[in-house]
Structures are given as structure tokens and as C-alpha cells.
Amino acid sequence: MTATLTVPTKEQATSFMRELGFEDRFMGYVLKASGQMAVTVYTLEAAILFLGQDNTAYTVVDQFPGHDVHVAYMEPKALVDWIREVIGDVDLADAIEAASSEIPQESGYPPQLRSMRELMSQRFLQYMDVLGIGPDSGVEGGTNAEPTGT
């Protein structure tokens, strides 16, 4: 079952990219050889970057779990709820939930993470597209995004 991602309006995209206040922050955990560490994110973009650092796709974990395993853990249900209720992008939340439901539980976290990250990334690129933001724009938080014309 796949959910549909309708193209957001400019206002929606701006809102979804906004920087949140302290009370609305979300937390992920880095699970690394040296221990676990909480990482706080205040934007959807930061969450995507955080998940992007996970290297379980190209660390041969089941063969030889090494020192360089870097698991970027965000509790899937909590992340979906945050996207739905705090960020406000209901479509994205639904899409992630739908995709996750098709991943067998036994395959563990990495396929879930990749699925979430892929959808979030594509959606974020959609926001940028809608707002006419190029990839090299150095705009803070995207809230006052100006089209760069590139």
C-alpha cells in the first residue's frame, strides 16, 4: 500500500522546513562503538542529515561488525508522530507509515531507516523545488527562502 504525496504549497513547504523551538525538538541516538549519544534535531533537514550518517548499508555488519558501525537510530513510530504532529507534514508521515508496514519486522532497523530516509529526502527535495531553492543556497532554515534562480 503506497500513500500519495501531494505537492505541497509554498506556504506548506516553508512551514515544513522551519526551525522548531526547544520544546518541539526531536531526538535521535547515535549507536557507535564508543557508546550511545543523544542527538537533538530542530528541523526536518537535520533529521535527514542525522539519518544520512547511518552506515549500516555499507558496513558489512552481518559479516564482520566493526568498530566503524554508526547506527543513526530514530524510533520509527516517534519520528512519524513528530513529522505528523509537530512538523505538520501529514502526507509524509502517512507515506513513511505505509512503506514501513511493508517491511518485515524480522529484517530489523536498517531497512526501516533506509525507507524513512529515502522518503524524507525525496520530500525535502520537493519542498526545495516548490520554493525554487537551489542546492547551494545558504539560506538559514529555509524560512526566508529566496529563489536563487539557479
Add this chain to the structure above:
Amino acid sequence: MGNGYAGKILVVDLTKRSTSTLNTSDYAEWGGGHGMGSAVFWDLCKDKTVKAFDPGNVLTVMTGPLQGTLTPFASGRCEVQGIAPEGFPIEWYSRSGFGGRMAGQLKYAGWDGIAVMGKADKPVWIDIRNQNVAIRDAGPSGDNLWGLDTAEVEQAIYKLVRNNDTVNWTQYGGSRDSGRSTMNPGVLSCGPAGENLGRCASLIHEGGGGAGQGGFGAVFGSKNLKSISVIGTGAVGVADPKALMEARAWAESNWWDIDNLKPGLPGMYTSTPSGAIGADPINDVGSRDNSCLGCYKSCHGGHTSRGLAPNSSCFDSFYNMMGPFSADHASSDNAVTTDRLQRMGINAWEAVMSIPWLVSLFKLGILGPGKQIDSKLDWADVGSEAFNKAWLEALAYRTDVGADLAEGCARAATKWGRYEEDTTSGTLAICAHGYAHHYDARKEVEWGYGTALDGRDINEHDIALTLYWYTSMAPLFGMPYIMPAKDLVEMIGSTLLPYKDPMMLDFSDEGIYSDAMIKFISWHRAYNRFWKQSAIFCDWGVTDWINPYTKGYKGLTPELEPKFFNAVTGKNLTFEEGMKIGTKIWNLDRAIFALQGRTRDLDALAEWQFVSSKMAAHSVYEVPYIMPAFENGQWSYKNVNSRMLDHAKFEDWKTRYYTFEGWDPKTGIATRETLEKLGLGKVADELAAAKKI
């Protein structure tokens, strides 16, 4: 033949600029390492209430019989102890270990350890060449070492000791037979952070082998001591060389085979070489892994063609800076920042773990340019190389907000009036005694309780590797467990001599307050105090509880430790007898805490660990933390991630624990009867004189 000991402990009085020796045999009952260091500290530090930076503080750098002897996990280890500036609110006497090649040099020079007391009137370094000890001028009028970073000073000392020729055999002493070596000296140094009395300053050896926790780098700084260098050309005798070679062959046969590398287990990352930090084919042309002396684990980082962060591993890598705040989080930057951290001589743990708290204060508008806590660092740019550089320099040189944070987070938070609030909410995630949260005290209580009872973050990974990492990572990666929980706890439980009780590994909500957990904590303190910190076996080698390379995954503990110990020393020490020595050492350390002012209310954990902390709109501590739990008559692997501790239950547990150890439940201090049974009558006398018992 010998018994592994060199025979003498060097005592350096920097005030008097004099040296003397102690006979190691007078301290043999303590084994070596930390135990011996505590006993030497007890004798040499007359007033144990002195502050860490007082000249009366005695810092010891100790080895034991196994160092320099081919014993894996042990050969390369040193233990540092003394009154530690990092402790809060009291500078609890503490310890820190490091690996590399220094332990071997000390032993071959004829020393089991060094005790440094007093304070030099000007910067100095201690130059040990076999039995020749010189206190040399490290200032501008002398060897000009003060002010250098830890890499610069070590390289400078190589040249000084080897007369600028680091290629040929270097002759020591004036005669043909006085000794030669091709080795560089073993060097231990403080960096700028230690010179500036940063409470989280580390001591660095070989670029990355570091005694990190405790702030002993600042103890060096407070004594005007820049470095200790030692080169040894002598030999260490062992009781049974053939048995030692056989033990080595046996242990190595139960390890990975580089020609036939079999899969490991998820989460058991420490059974592999660690690799050089930041080494990658894009930024380097090549690299190698590094091992501490005599060890086949190779988890001591490595060397790269960029030469960054040598011998740095694990948390040395400033990994937090690979956070979402930095778009440039490549391993390349990681190596640059780690290199800077090590050169400055700053404890990685404190430097990194304080960042989330400070960013929270920034986001709350409390910290920043012109804010209540004024800081001109670019807190919106945390994680970039520019920020990392500025942050580390602020800590090392006490500039900007580093002026307060060089005192450690706990003291800074106190000064800012934020300690109570932030350690209750968990925004400042201190575990206990001013040391940052590490493994989760609420779940792995052996980490939490051990830390509360000790004087520092215990950093002892026995449970963390097996019953958190392995048990949590297997399902995270969709891999079946190697055996059911019941079998695993029975396998590990059988090693918990003398008790051999699998219930000691029950981390259920009831189990963490149980009498069985009392036994486990008691066992864990004793095992670590003797086998790990005194014998000295590295925390990353033992306990060997789940071994991916043996039949049925059964680890080499408790066979490995006494096998090597006895091959070297010729004693017939059993594992249990070693545990008894561990209990004795634990009691000696607790006595030092008592003299420093420890009472049961200071055997405490920071408040957030007792408070339900739903941090933000949708975040909970929902990280899989799967541990064995015995509930309803059954063992299972259970996710205990949302648990908080309970004050009343913890206090009740403490009372029972104290009673179990033979300590006064009202104070947490050992009774005279207990101390005398352990042969610590003179310790009881000093406690009585101080009206502690």
C-alpha cells in the same frame, strides 16, 4: 627466573627535586597497577583531604607483573591514580588507564611504577633512562617543552633522549654493557589543557593512548610537570617462559585468524581491530592499525598517511561532531578534530558530552553573544571544523566560555546557577560525581551503581558489550540470537566466581534492586579492581564472556586471567583469590573516599535518572536497550529502555549492599571488623583518627 616484577617503584619529589625508591615486594599483596598505586598513595599522601592541585597530591603511574610480558590485553597497560580534579563536588581520588608502549619501557628500565609528589618551582620533565633519573628543565631556559602540545613534546623528547638519532641503536650509559635500544622512549605528557589546569585535561602517550578521565593532565600541570619519559634496556624475568608461550598460543588460537576471518557477532565490535581514525582511501594513501604492546587485539587506532590522530580510537574520535549540525561530517574532519583534541590533551568524553547541553542553552537563548552566559563561539555552527577548533582552544586556554567549562560541566553549571535544574531535566546528562552519562545507569545498573559507589564514570564494559550491545544489536539487524537468554546468562553466570549465579544478571525491574544484583555489583567491583586494574588486563580484552571464535561462543574468562598471571608470577593464584584482592583494593579506595568526606548520600546518581523525562513533543528514550530479564519464572531478552530508577528502592538497595560488603549502612563506610579481616587494620586506624568510624 623472575616473577614479572621489576622490583622497584620510583618516587620523585618535585619540591625537593629528589628521588628515592620503594621496594615493590612491600606492596606485592596488591598485585600491581591500581591496587599497588592506591597502597602507595595511602602511604605517601599523608593528608588525603588535600585538593587535587595541592603539591601534597601524589600521582602514581603504575604497571604490574604482566606488563611487558606478551600477555594479551595486559602487556601494554598503565594505571594512573591520585586525587582527581574532575570529581564533583569533591575531587574524589580516582584512576585512569592507558595503553601503548610505556608500560614495557618502565618495566625494562627496572621500575614497576612511579610516584610523583610535590611541585617543581618551574616547569620540568622527568627523564628516566634505566636506573638513571633526571629532573630536567622544561622551560625556555632549558628544553623548551612547556607550551608544546602532546605530539610536539613527545617528538621533542624522542630527539633529546636519542641525541637526535632515531634510526640507529642508541647507547645509554657510558659503557658497552650499559644498554642499547632502537626504541623511542615511552613518554606521557600533559598538553596545554593540563598546563592551564583544565579539570578534564588528559595525559597522552604516543599521540592517542590517553589517561582521559579524572583530569590527571591538570595534576601534571599543577606540579609544573610536563612529561615523564622512560627508556629501558633491561629485562623482566618471568616464572615459566614456556608456560607463557603456551598460554599465548592458546589464547591466540581463540581469536580471529587474519587468514580466515570468520563473521563476528553484531555489536561485538571490540573483537576486531579498530582501524585508524579517519583513515580512508580518499584522504589518505594508506594506513595501518596499531596495537598496544604485546596485544593481538589491535584496537589502539592506527597511523595514516596524513598522520592525524595516531593511536586514537573509540571515543577519542570526536564523533559528536559528526552530528546533523555539520554538513561536512566526513571522516576527514573527524581525524582533524580528534588530532587537535589529543594534542590539546583534553578528555574526549567531557569535550563532546557537554555539547548537547550547551546547544540546548543556546537554543533557549541563555547562551550566546551578549546573553546571560556570554559566548562568542558560533553555536549555530556546532560540528564544523571551525567550531571544533574554536571549542577545543577555548577549553584548553580557558577563553570565552572555556573559562568556566575548563572547570568541568558540573562546576560551570553550578556557577551559572543551572546545576539543579539541568541535571533534573537531564539536559545536562551527568551520571554522577560530575562525570558525564555513558552507558545508561537506569538500565545497566552495574554501570550506574558502580559509578555512584566509585569516584568516576567506571567505564567498565563487561555488561555493556555482551548484555547491551550484543543483545540489542542482534534484533536491530534482524539477526537471531546465538542462544536463548537462559542459556546466555547461565554461560556467563558460571564465570561469576565464587557465586556462579545467573540471577546476578537479571536486569528486570525487580532484578535491578535484588540481592542477586548486590552480589553482582560486589563481584564487578572486585573483578575490575584486581583483574582489570591491578593485574592489569585491559577492559577491552576481558571479561571475555561471549567469544565469536570459540566453540559454543564460550569466553576465556575466568581461565585466561589466572593462566597468564601464574605463568608470569609463579604464584598459584586462583581466580577467586584474585577476587579477594580486588575486594581489598575496593575497600582501600572507599576508605580514601571516606577520608575525603564520602558519606552514603554522596553515593548518588544525578536526579534525571530518577525522573520520567519525556524530553520533547515526541521523543522518549526509545532506544532499544535489550538486556536479560527474569520475570514470571522465565528468562527473556527484554527492552528495558523506558525505565527510570526509584529513589526509595535505590536507597534500600544501597543499605543492603553496604551490609553485604561489611560496611556501616548508615555511612557506607567499612567497619573496623571488615577492614581488619581484609588486613587493613592500619586503614581502620586512620579512619578512626579522622572520626570516620
Add this chain to the structure above:
Amino acid sequence: MSENEERNDETTYSPQSGLSRRQFVTGVGGIGLGVVLGGVITGGLAQPASAVAIEGSEGYLVVDGHKCVGCDSCMMACSLTHHGDLSFSQSRIQITQNPFALYPDDLTVAQCRQCPFPACVEVCPTGACHVDAANGNVRTVDASKCIGCERCVDACPFTPSRAIWNGIEKHAEKCDLCADTPFWNEKGGAGGKQACITVCHMKAITLQKDVPVQSGDVGYNVNLRTKDASAKLKLPTGDDGFYTPAEVAAAKAAAAAAAAAAAATVKVGH
């Protein structure tokens, strides 16, 4: 032999060639036969009747200096099995390392090469340093005959000298391929085991029977990283100790994949 023939013959030592004796001894390869005449090495194949032929060793330690992790276990094992105690200064193999030097210059494995023309044997006035025919022709020191003149130490053409002075037991010594290891239950020598090889978990030392190429280091410092798990451990597997072009390409591809996975390319505030 004419002068021309002498000059063209690879085995010929000729003052006109500009080679020093030391260079000659190290540079001649492939023959495995040294010729000694009363302490003077001469060249050519036509020898006076009193010439004594030195048989080549039946074993040579060959190492991969790029794989070595510097644990020094080989040094400790060498000392322990030969002497019963542990000292770097009693080890006949030396691992010299400087953690601050740039890889690959951070570490060197200095093993004895069992030279076909052993200068250490040649210069020994008492025959203490000799070729042990009973033990695979290994070049070794009979400590009972050593008079402590250190000519062998000085004569070794390599740095640091492989013939070493043992200041503890007061005699010269050198690698004997563990022919004489009274403190070990294994049988050593060219036909047996070596303690350094046994303890090396990286398998960075091997024993080979054929004489290695003598010129330079290529014969004695080889690539042992292509068939083991070095690639899995993300170590460089090139002959020169560097990452291979394939390894570099794979790393670049992985980095590109990581960047693509992160996807969002707006640099916020940077």
C-alpha cells in the same frame, strides 16, 4: 679473466665499479653462495683451493612491514624464547616506530636477512658468528666464543644493525631462526617454527626457503595483504602499502552513496 670480463660479471667485486664492499655484499643477488678467503671477499668463479664456500641459509624471514601493527610481540617472543626473560634489547628482530611519522614511514620491521654473504660472519675473529651447518646454515653467534669485539655489529650493512650486542648477557647475538630457543616447547630452526611468526596475529612475518632478491628491500619486505582479510579490514592492499586504485574508487563510490542518501543539499547557515 680479462679486465672487461671482470667488470661485466655481476658477481665480480671490482674497485673500478665504485661499489664499496658493503654495497657489494648487499647488492649481489641470486647466487646464495658466498666466497671467503682469509677474511677477504673476492669475486669471480675461479677460486684458489683454500677458498671456503658459505652455503646459503635454508630459511629467510620475510615480512610485510605495511601490515605490522607495532605490537612488538615478535620482539618479546624472540627475547623470551631465547633468553627466558623479556627485553627489547635482547630481540633479534626490531620494530622501530614513530607514531607521529606519516604512514608508511611510521614503522619499519628490521629482521635479519641471513645474508648469502654474511658480513657478520666474515669479520668475526673467533668464529663465534658462524654459519651453522647443523641448523640449516643459519648465521648465528656461539656466545661461548664471543669475545665482545662488536665487529659483527659494526659490519652489518643494515640500520639498525641486525647483529646486536646483548649488554645483559654480554655477548653478540643475532637471529638464528629460533634454532636455539631453550625456553620454548616448539622446535625451531629453518626447518621448524619461529617464535616471532608464531605470535604475530597479523601474519606479517613468514619464512621462505628460497633466497630473496638481495637488492634493496623488495625481497624481504613483501605484500602479504592480498589473500588475507586485510581488504575486509579496510587496510590498503597495494604492493607499496598504499590503497589500490580499485580501493580508492570503491571508497569514492561509497562516499557518493552516503551523500546521495543524505540527499538534502541545502547548506543551512554554512
